[in-house]
Amino acid sequence: MNTRATKSIRSYQARVDRALRPATPITTRELPPTLQYRIAPGSRHNIVVNTDEHVHTGQTLVAAIADGPASIHAGSSGTITCKQTDSEGHTTIEIATDGYDSRRFKQAIGDKFRSMSSVQLQQLFHHNGLVGLGGACFPVAGKIAALESKPASVLLVNAVECDPAILCDRALLLEQASAAIRGIGIAAHACNAQKVIIAIKNDEPAIHTAVQNALEKNPVENSSICKVAADYPVGYERYLFASASEIPVPENTHPTALGLISFNVATCIAIAQLIDRGEPLFSRVTTVHKPTTGAIQNLHIRFGTPLNHLVQGSDTTLQSVAYSGLITENLPSRRTATISPASNCVILNPEATTQNDCIRCGLCADVCPASLQPQQLLTHSEPLDAKQLARHQLDRCIECGCCDTVCPSGIPLTRTFQQAMQAIHQQTLQIQAAERAKQRFAARQNRLERQSAESQAKLARKQAALTQRTKQSTPSADPRKQLLESALRRRSKKPKTDNTPPPP
Amino acid sequence: MSGIVVVTALALAIGALLGIASKWFPSNTESIVEKIDELLPQTQCAQCGYPGCRPYAMAIARGDAEINQCPPGGEQTISDLANLLGRKVVALNTEFGEQKPPALAYIIEEDCIGCTLCIHACPVDAIIGSAKLMHTILIDHCTGCELCLPPCPVDCIEMRPSALPPASTATS
Missing domain, CATH: 1.10.15.40 (Electron transport complex subunit B, putative Fe-S cluster)
Structure with missing residues (x-):
């Protein structure tokens, strides 16, 4: 990253930081009247509840699939409505909350986790809906399993939320540092980690003290705290490994292949809650910004809470929503507007920006941490040219949004790339489906031809056998006739005897 | 004059050569x-x-x-x-025919009488089932060709809009 761009992001960060510095405590909000869970289409989910069924908080709604997505749990007690698949193939499970929030969790495991193997813990995590809360929602069990039973050389705890708008991890560390350390200990046991690095920002002394105090009370073996520079996007897994553990991860290699594994702080707290309270994952802490009123809150919210519920009681109307902070911006489609494990930050009503044409200044290429050429990618995104985008390595884009921040024309580059990636993904799926259909059609044609050839051959064989038999039987028509004939012949050969009875 | 003759002769010769080549090497x-x-x-x-x-x-x-x-x-x-x-x-x-939005066939399983007619009609073998037993469609293999609709004697197959899952997005 060149200095000019870093400066630009720094000043941006400072501007936001001034507004956000006062610690924002975690508050809980009353339960919404309905919770909605949108289940993606495909055969890889297994809904275990039915319409009109009553569920308790924490009960399984969608069972986990081995090597697939983790389970989904009810965020509140209430009555279920399963809606049929909509035009995009999604199924919606809706819970009409009853207000009691009656909880029924499985028994807590507590310190017995030390006698459990990594595989057993992975099973436990997977069936209690544990996914990464850093933003990518990758199943925790899948991540540990990707280590392929090798002991992890480094477990990195990611407490570096570098996006200036995201404050939930900061609040969690300040308020629940002991739970986080407990969770880190369990995670280290589950991955057999040889070394634990807790990465925090270098400009947050309060967090450093909180973590250090918690570590002194409840030490984790071979653990250390690493302070990293708070330059965006240091929180991205690959870059954090490079700066905190000094192990560079080559592009095209996944960190788990090198025995490196990382978990977000919020994920570690979720692990601790599961082990110590038997609580599956059904809620998270989300930073909610309301720029119109200037309000910033760290809310403890259940997954499936409609975003409309968050703007209730204020004058704000939900015009547009940005997920995941100011720099990293993911716009959800309006129908999916609920809190999900990925929603670490929600900005209601972000300011609209004017957009001009690309002037090819190259600033975006200077700041791109993945060393891509965003201006080139933009040209090939509209209209979409999948081949050129692949040549310019669009798949390596980490959607950090640095290019958006420095773009003097205010082009929403990241959003364009996200849309292009989705379009390419759909195209790839279509091509794969066409290839499958082609092969199956060819296989069926072959089978039909083979079957018809076989039946014709059978017919021909039978006909041949039949003509053979008729040929043989022509001289002596019928075995019974033959017997009769031979009997008659024998009789005619015999000397003629008198039939009259002898005289008395 | 000689130029015209030479060029004409060349054109004819090359034309003949190309003609023969197209016959010999289809x-x-x-x-x-x-x-x-x-x-x-x-x-x-x-x-x-x-x-x-x-x-x-x-x-x-x-x-x-x-x-x-x-x-x-x-x-x-x-x-x-x-x-x-x-x-x-x-x-x-x-x-x-007209171009339609992508769709997949679904068998309303309660109504299926197990006649196997749709199985024979499916060009990509995406229907499984057996005589007098319920049939179902492997949606991963269905191409939405609608060829199974006409043979069904009880009209228990319907077309439903299909969607490809959205690409996952990851952020720091």
Whole structure:
């Protein structure tokens, strides 16, 4: 990253930081009247509840699939409505909350986790809906399993939320540092980690003290705290490994292949809650910004809470929503507007920006941490040219949004790339489906031809056998006739005897 | 004068040579069929009047069929084919059908009587079931060709809109 761009992001960060510095405590909000869970289409989910069924908080709604997505749990007690698949193939499970929030969790495991193997813990995590809360929602069990039973050389705890708008991890560390350390200990046991690095920002002394105090009370073996520079996007897994553990991860290699594994702080707290309270994952802490009123809150919210519920009681109307902070911006489609494990930050009503044409200044290429050429990618995104985008390595884009921040024309580059990636993904799926259909059609044609050839051959064989038999039987028509004939012949050969009875 | 004679003689000689060459070395129709087949949507719906995408590709290569007979492919397929074959882009011939949004067949399983007729109609073997037992469609393999709809005696197959899952997004 060149200095000019870093400066630009720094000043941006400072501007936001001034507004956000006062610690924002975690508050809980009353339960919404309905919770909605949108289940993606495909055969890889297994809904275990039915319409009109009553569920308790924490009960399984969608069972986990081995090597697939983790389970989904009810965020509140209430009555279920399963809606049929909509035009995009999604199924919606809706819970009409009853207000009691009656909880029924499985028994807590507590310190017995030390006698459990990594595989057993992975099973436990997977069936209690544990996914990464850093933003990518990758199943925790899948991540540990990707280590392929090798002991992890480094477990990195990611407490570096570098996006200036995201404050939930900061609040969690300040308020629940002991739970986080407990969770880190369990995670280290589950991955057999040889070394634990807790990465925090270098400009947050309060967090450093909180973590250090918690570590002194409840030490984790071979653990250390690493302070990293708070330059965006240091929180991205690959870059954090490079700066905190000094192990560079080559592009095209996944960190788990090198025995490196990382978990977000919020994920570690979720692990601790599961082990110590038997609580599956059904809620998270989300930073909610309301720029119109200037309000910033760290809310403890259940997954499936409609975003409309968050703007209730204020004058704000939900015009547009940005997920995941100011720099990293993911716009959800309006129908999916609920809190999900990925929603670490929600900005209601972000300011609209004017957009001009690309002037090819190259600033975006200077700041791109993945060393891509965003201006080139933009040209090939509209209209979409999948081949050129692949040549310019669009798949390596980490959607950090640095290019958006420095773009003097205010082009929403990241959003364009996200849309292009989705379009390419759909195209790839279509091509794969066409290839499958082609092969199956060819296989069926072959089978039909083979079957018809076989039946014709059978017919021909039978006909041949039949003509053979008729040929043989022509001289002596019928075995019974033959017997009769031979009997008659024998009789005619015999000397003629008198039939009259002898005289008395 | 001699120049005209020489050039005419050359033209005739080269023309004759090319004529003979085209007889002796016929163009590689196999690879052309392959290339055309690649551009077709592989729904195997037979709306073009041929029993599948490959037979239609062969007909185009032979010159028996036009390039605008594929309703599921629509304008995109027509322009791709025109590009490949160096022809003009034409509008879809609606005699063969209209382009529809992608859909998949679903069997209403309570109503299925297990007649196996749809199994025989499916061009990609995406229906499983047995005589007098319920049938179902493997949606991962269904191309949405609608060929199973007419043979069903109890009309228990319906087309539902299909969607491809959205690409996952990851952020720091």
